[in-house]
Amino acid sequence: MESPDHPLAAQCLQTLPKIELHRHLEGSLRISTLRQIARQHNLPFPSNADLPALVQIQAGEPLTFANFLSKFQPLRQFYQSPQIITRVVEEVIADAAADQVRHLELRFTPAALARAQGFPLNEVMDWVIESARRAASQRGLSLALIASFNRHEPLELARQVTALSADRAGSGIDGLDLAGNEAEFSALPFAGLLREAKQSGLRLTIHAGEWGGAANVREAIQDLNADRIGHGVRVLEDSSATALARERQITFEVCVTSNVQSGVCPSVLAHPIRGMLAAGLNATFNTDDPSISNIDLTHEYRLAVQELQxxxxxxxxxxxxxxxxxxxxxxxxxxxxxxxxxxxxQQIST
Structure with a gap:
C-alpha cells in the first residue's frame, strides 16, 4: 500500500467511495448559485468578489464559534421561492455524488428554509423530500434525510417539526437532529419530543460535546437515547462518558475542519479524533458545512491520512x-x- 503522501494515495482519496453522515443543507450552497439568486431577487449583498467573505471562512479570520455561525446569517435570506429550495437541494446532492459519496445523510432545518418568506413548514419539508429523492435517483446516490431543530429556539417549533417528521417517517424523513447552542441551552426540555420521535420510527442524532463538554455527550446517550452524536469531540474529557459511548457503540459524526474553524480545536494536529479512535470509539469523518468551510469530503479524508496519519x-x-x-x-x-x-x-489493499 502506498504511503499517505504518495501521489497515488492522493488520487485514491479523490476516487475513494465515501459516506457522509453529517452535512447541513444550509451550509452547502454553491457560491455561483448564491450570486445568481442575489441578482435575480435584488438581495442586498455586495459585489460578486465580496460575497464569499460573507458566507465562507476566509484566511485570517478569527476561528471562533461566533464567526463560524455568522456565515449562516446572510444565507437565510436566499430561500426566496420553492424553486430555489428545490435547486439548492439538487445541487447539494449533485456535488456529493461528484465527490464519490455513495450514501449521503443530509440534514436540513425546515424553519431556516421557511423563514425568509414565511413558507409553511410542511410544504418546505415536502419540497426537500421530493427534490432530494429525485436528485438522488438521478445521481445513483443512496440518501437519508434528517430534519433538524435548534435547542436555542422555541420548544413549540421543535414540536411542529417533530410531528411533521413523524408523519413522514419511512416516507421521506429518516431521522431527527437536535442542533443549536449547546453551550448555553440544555437539551433536556426536548427529551419528551425526542422520545416520541423514536417511537414513530425516526432515528436520533444530537449535537453534543462540540461547544459543550463531555457531560452533554453522556446526557445525549443516557437521557435522550441518541443513536449518533454530532461532533462529540470533547467526550474524552470524561472517562465515564467515553466508557459509556464505547459500551453503547455510539457513532460520532466528526467534522475536523469545522471543529478547527469554529474554535473547538486549536489545529488539525490537535484534533482529538485520533484519541477517540485509540479509545475504541466509533468516530467517522464528515464535512458539516462544506460550502462555509470551502471543502469537500475528499479534503477531510486527505486530512485523515496526510495530517492525522x-x-x-x-x-x-x-x-x-x-x-x-x-x-x-x-x-x-x-x-x-x-x-x-x-x-x-478494489481500491485499497489491506
Missing amino acids: LTLAQLKDRVLAAARASFLPPAKRQTLCDSLEIELA
Whole structure:
C-alpha cells in the first residue's frame, strides 16, 4: 500500500467511495448559485468578489464559534421561492455524488428554509423530500434525510417539526437532529419530543460535546437515547462518558475542519479524533458545512491520512463504519455495506 503522501494515495482519496453522515443543507450552497439568486431577487449583498467573505471562512479570520455561525446569517435570506429550495437541494446532492459519496445523510432545518418568506413548514419539508429523492435517483446516490431543530429556539417549533417528521417517517424523513447552542441551552426540555420521535420510527442524532463538554455527550446517550452524536469531540474529557459511548457503540459524526474553524480545536494536529479512535470509539469523518468551510469530503479524508496519519486501510474501516451507522432501513443498509466493501477492496489493499 502506498504511503499517505504518495501521489497515488492522493488520487485514491479523490476516487475513494465515501459516506457522509453529517452535512447541513444550509451550509452547502454553491457560491455561483448564491450570486445568481442575489441578482435575480435584488438581495442586498455586495459585489460578486465580496460575497464569499460573507458566507465562507476566509484566511485570517478569527476561528471562533461566533464567526463560524455568522456565515449562516446572510444565507437565510436566499430561500426566496420553492424553486430555489428545490435547486439548492439538487445541487447539494449533485456535488456529493461528484465527490464519490455513495450514501449521503443530509440534514436540513425546515424553519431556516421557511423563514425568509414565511413558507409553511410542511410544504418546505415536502419540497426537500421530493427534490432530494429525485436528485438522488438521478445521481445513483443512496440518501437519508434528517430534519433538524435548534435547542436555542422555541420548544413549540421543535414540536411542529417533530410531528411533521413523524408523519413522514419511512416516507421521506429518516431521522431527527437536535442542533443549536449547546453551550448555553440544555437539551433536556426536548427529551419528551425526542422520545416520541423514536417511537414513530425516526432515528436520533444530537449535537453534543462540540461547544459543550463531555457531560452533554453522556446526557445525549443516557437521557435522550441518541443513536449518533454530532461532533462529540470533547467526550474524552470524561472517562465515564467515553466508557459509556464505547459500551453503547455510539457513532460520532466528526467534522475536523469545522471543529478547527469554529474554535473547538486549536489545529488539525490537535484534533482529538485520533484519541477517540485509540479509545475504541466509533468516530467517522464528515464535512458539516462544506460550502462555509470551502471543502469537500475528499479534503477531510486527505486530512485523515496526510495530517492525522491514518493509513488507507484505517480510513477504509471508517468509511465502512459510517455505512453501518447510517439511518437506512436494515436491508438497504446491508446492501450499501456489501457494495461498499466490494468497491473499497478494489481500491485499497489491506
